[in-house]
Amino acid sequence: MKPPVRKAPIRRAGPARTAAAPTAAAPLQSSSEARQFTIDTDDDGIRLDRWFHRHLPDVNFNLVSRWARTGQVRLDGKRVGPGDRIAAGQTIRIPPSETEPEQQTARVMPKTLSDDQVAYAQSMVIHRDRAALVINKPPGLATQGGTRTHAHVDGLGEALMFDSAVRPRLVHRLDKDTSGVLLLARTPGSAAYFAKRFAGRNAKKIYWALVVGVPDIYSGLIELPLAKQPGTGGEKMHVDEENGQPSRTAYQVIERAGSRAAWVALQPFTGRTHQLRVHMAAIGHPIVGDGKYGGQNAFLTGTISRKMHLHARRLRIAHPDGPALDVTAELPEHFAESMESLGFDIALGETAFADEGPEPATREVKKQQARAHAKTIRKERRGERRSRSGAAAPVGKGKPAGKAKPGAGPAKPGGRTKPVTPRAAPKRTPRRP
Numbered sequence: 001m002k003p004p005v006r007k008a009p010i011r012r013a014g015p016a017r018t019a020a021a022p023t024a025a026a027p028l029q030s031s032s033e034a035r036q037f038t039i040d041t042d043d044d045g046i047r048l049d050r051w052f053h054r055h056l057p058d059v060n061f062n063l064v065s066r067w068a069r070t071g072q073v074r075l076d077g078k079r080v081g082p083g084d085r086i087a088a089g090q091t092i093r094i095p096p097s098e099t100e101p102e103q104q105t106a107r108v109m110p111k112t113l114s115d116d117q118v119a120y121a122q123s124m125v126i127h128r129d130r131a132a133l134v135i136n137k138p139p140g141l142a143t144q145g146g147t148r149t150h151a152h153v154d155g156l157g158e159a160l161m162f163d164s165a166v167r168p169r170l171v172h173r174l175d176k177d178t179s180g181v182l183l184l185a186r187t188p189g190s191a192a193y194f195a196k197r198f199a200g201r202n203a204k205k206i207y208w209a210l211v212v213g214v215p216d217i218y219s220g221l222i223e224l225p226l227a228k229q230p231g232t233g234g235e236k237m238h239v240d241e242e243n244g245q246p247s248r249t250a251y252q253v254i255e256r257a258g259s260r261a262a263w264v265a266l267q268p269f270t271g272r273t274h275q276l277r278v279h280m281a282a283i284g285h286p287i288v289g290d291g292k293y294g295g296q297n298a299f300l301t302g303t304i305s306r307k308m309h310l311h312a313r314r315l316r317i318a319h320p321d322g323p324a325l326d327v328t329a330e331l332p333e334h335f336a337e338s339m340e341s342l343g344f345d346i347a348l349g350e351t352a353f354a355d356e357g358p359e360p361a362t363r364e365v366k367k368q369q370a371r372a373h374a375k376t377i378r379k380e381r382r383g384e385r386r387s388r389s390g391a392a393a394p395v396g397k398g399k400p401a402g403k404a405k406p407g408a409g410p411a412k413p414g415g416r417t418k419p420v421t422p423r424a425a426p427k428r429t430p431r432r433p
Helices: 048-055 061-069 101-105 115-123 154-160 188-199 275-282 291-298 333-342 346-351 363-381
Strands: 035-038 091-094 125-128 132-137 179-185 204-212 219-223 226-228 237-239 248-257 261-268 310-319 322-328
Touching: 048 061, 115 125, 115 154, 125 322, 132 310, 132 322, 179 188, 179 322, 188 310, 204 275, 204 291, 204 333, 219 275, 237 275, 248 275, 248 346, 261 275, 261 333, 275 291
Parallel strands: 179 310
Antiparallel strands: 035 091, 125 132, 132 179, 204 261, 204 310, 219 248, 226 237, 248 261, 310 322
């Protein structure tokens, strides 16, 4: 006869609904009391071990695994594994801490910024809500650090926390010398949300630029594949028709200063490195001040600044909490002075790419559209076949040809019934290798 199995009593914690929010979790300290946390909406759908990494970094993966294996960590009162997904509103029960004192002292404390740095960082903020923080990045300030780059937006994250318990996270980038709208996510959940929108090309970005000369075509689409230029360490891009990645940029000339310069609006549909700068230089109109891609021809004489005149004017992107986020950034001082010197009216720029149009199609929608297009082509070609002599003969269930109208030329099978304008010309399908 087997001896009875004794179950260890489970010590119950206080009510879960009155527990502190997980985003406010403090560093784990020695405690004899179990704690409970309610899952926030930003953590909906993530793994349990990922939740510990976000909110209780002192608890390593081995400790989480042991707690899960022994049933000491519970999700809504039930056993849970470190790889199981959690949902918003659920309650996590955490056992008393077993963290060693030296583990707590090993945490790296955030770097303290000076009052001037804090004031400088907060002066750039043009929008703030629960999920997003938008700044107007000045020219000359890098987005992220690197070799010999010590001043950057990412390094000012501590000053941009405000009432949040976590540092804001970058979800896209701007070149060091490009000014304008830069979005940061204030929570891990919103960071994943915004990053997915940028990766899916569902964010509408409008740039303003001054270019040397005036394009012959006032409105067009630049489709030139880009790749890293060999021998530059990846710091410079160039047009590469064979090995480059597809890159598309729409442009509109807003105003011109004779034949000397033009003010253009740019809308990138892809996010390649230095895409706008390379595309404008490739069509013979480099951005003013961009000596990297325009050489000496990129600088204008007179009172026009030698700084680069490329500004992220507007960003429109879906927001996790409701209506789309739509923000604009004022021009930096050197750009505004150049505009005034050339006699441009800033009010004219608001009409460029102003039509919202339909939301960008997702990958699944694009696949459905491609299948529908292929089906249409097959229907047009149904009932046609080529004989040995090359003549077309109707077969199958094709409809008989109607009587031709007087004066009409011979009908072309599958031909278009509407003229194609240059702006609406169909995109050429690349040949398969």
